[in-house]
Amino acid sequence: MRQTGPWLRAAEGAMLLGPDGVPAPTVFAEMSALAAATGAINLGQGFPDEDGPAEVLEAAVQAIRGGANQYPPGRGTPDLRAAVAEHQARWYGLDVDPDREVLVTAGATEALAATLLALVEPGDEVVTFEPFYDAYGALIRLAGATHVTVPLRAPDFLPDEADLRAAFSDRTRVVLVNTPHNPTGRVLPVEVLRTVVELAEQFDAVIVTDEVYEHLAFAGTHVPPVTLPGARERTVSISSAGKTFNTTGWKIGWLTAPPALVEAITTVKQYLTFVNGAPFQPAIATGLRLPDAVFAGIAADLGSKQAILADGLAAAGFDVLRPDAGYFVIADAAPLGHDDARALCLELPRLVGVVGVPVSAFVRPDHVDGYRSLIRFAFCKRRSVLEEAVARLAGLAATA
Numbered sequence: 335m336r337q338t339g340p341w342l343r344a345a346e347g348a349m350l351l352g353p354d355g356v357p358a359p360t361v362f363a364e365m366s367a368l369a370a371a372t373g374a375i376n377l378g379q380g381f382p383d384e385d386g387p388a389e390v391l392e393a394a395v396q397a398i399r400g401g402a403n404q405y406p407p408g409r410g411t412p413d414l415r416a417a418v419a420e421h422q423a424r425w426y427g428l429d430v431d432p433d434r435e436v437l438v439t440a441g442a443t444e445a446l447a448a449t450l451l452a453l454v455e456p457g458d459e460v461v462t463f464e465p466f467y468d469a470y471g472a473l474i475r476l477a478g479a480t481h482v483t484v485p486l487r488a489p490d491f492l493p494d495e496a497d498l499r500a501a502f503s504d505r506t507r508v509v510l511v512n513t514p515h516n517p518t519g520r521v522l523p524v525e526v527l528r529t530v531v532e533l534a535e536q537f538d539a540v541i542v543t544d545e546v547y548e549h550l551a552f553a554g555t556h557v558p559p560v561t562l563p564g565a566r567e568r569t570v571s572i573s574s575a576g577k578t579f580n581t582t583g584w585k586i587g588w589l590t591a592p593p594a595l596v597e598a599i600t601t602v603k604q605y606l607t608f609v610n611g612a613p614f615q616p617a618i619a620t621g622l623r624l625p626d627a628v629f630a631g632i633a634a635d636l637g638s639k640q641a642i643l644a645d646g647l648a649a650a651g652f653d654v655l656r657p658d659a660g661y662f663v664i665a666d667a668a669p670l671g672h673d674d675a676r677a678l679c680l681e682l683p684r685l686v687g688v689v690g691v692p693v694s695a696f697v698r699p700d701h702v703d704g705y706r707s708l709i710r711f712a713f714c715k716r717r718s719v720l721e722e723a724v725a726r727l728a729g730l731a732a733t734a
């Protein structure tokens with residue numbers, strides 16, 4: 335059978351197409367397989383290894399026992415939509431209509447997919463920062479659009495204003511802003527976000543945000559782009575419960591946007607998943623209504639885990655580029671004599687029994703300069719696991 339179709343564009347967009355035009359497995363699959371084969375500690379993929387708030391888990395159990403096991407309403411249960419609106423009011427002072435301005439999705443991933451497929455035509459351009467979450471590249475190419483990137487360079491991972499301005503054109507349909515940012519851990523400063531809004535207005539582009547780490551900032555303050563002047567009417571704000579409540583397997587996400595945009599995106603979502611996660615929706619409503627102190631505790635806990643791993647990486651001889659938020663820290667292996675992080679990541683499990691992911695996996699093949707020696711490690715793991723990983727990494731210098 336002929337190997338053709340849009341999936342090849344998706345693979346290319348996610349940087350998986352080799353020079354021979356054959357898609358390779360993702361680096362996450364490759365590294366996780368290596369971790370499994372060698373018994374190494376897997377700090378490659380970003381999923382927590384312990385449960386989140388017990389109230390949230392218990393609410394899902396109760397919902398299943400209570401019969402919430404059939405298709406929920408298309409836009410999400412009224413109660414979860416109300417909880418999302420309450421959340422936007424409580425944390426950001428936003429007034430969101432739960433009936434017309436909220437859509438519940440199968441994680442942030444489906445929200446991104448439905449949004450791009452709804453709004454972007456072949457020939458349009460979508461601007462993102464780079465490095466970028468691999469799904470962005472795949473989805474933009476699936477929509478037939480062109481992906482234009484703005485580099486975030488070490489050590490600060492902040493965009494150059496001239497680069498940001500140069501990325502926009504009359505073909506720009508969407509600017510997709512991920513803050514707090516994966517993989518760099520940067521909380522984007524409000525000045526950068528203001529420039530994004532200004533450019534979106536100037537070129538009449540839609541701002542799509544990915545704020546899945548909104549509650550995981552342990553340094554700096556997350557500012558949702560939609561709160562800035564001029565943004566509200568043209569912004570689709572996307573978030574998800576997975577990272578906040580350690581429920582990545584539940585795939586409950588949501589978006590908020592003006593009614594006409596929600597209408598358009600719902601039309602596509604209807605034919606992707608139709609609906610999702612009936613018993614998990616009430617559980618996430620419970621989670622979103624937890625007291626402020628619980629959210630502060632979640633961020634503080636991650637901050638202390640970050641410190642264990644970042645300090646350990648520094649002690650092991652890496653240059654550590656400390657994050658403000660999220661699940662990941664980037665470490666530069668160049669001071670240890672390793673200029674090729676991809677090669678080192680393939681060796682690390684055997685050398686010291688730890689798995690990380692090269693940052694080059696989040697960068698287009700022709701843009702890897704400046705990222706070649708960087709590795710991303712996840713710290714959303716139990717303290718004992720991080721301490722063991724740090725102890726192992728301390729032996730790396732001796733293997734050089």
Ligand SMILES: *Cc1c(COP(=O)(O)O)cnc(C)c1O
Nearest residue numbers: 441442443467516544574576587
């Ligand atoms: C994990 C992650 C997602 C995926 O979120 P889901 O709710 O699991 O679909 C999206 N964007 C970024 C930046 C992520 O790190």
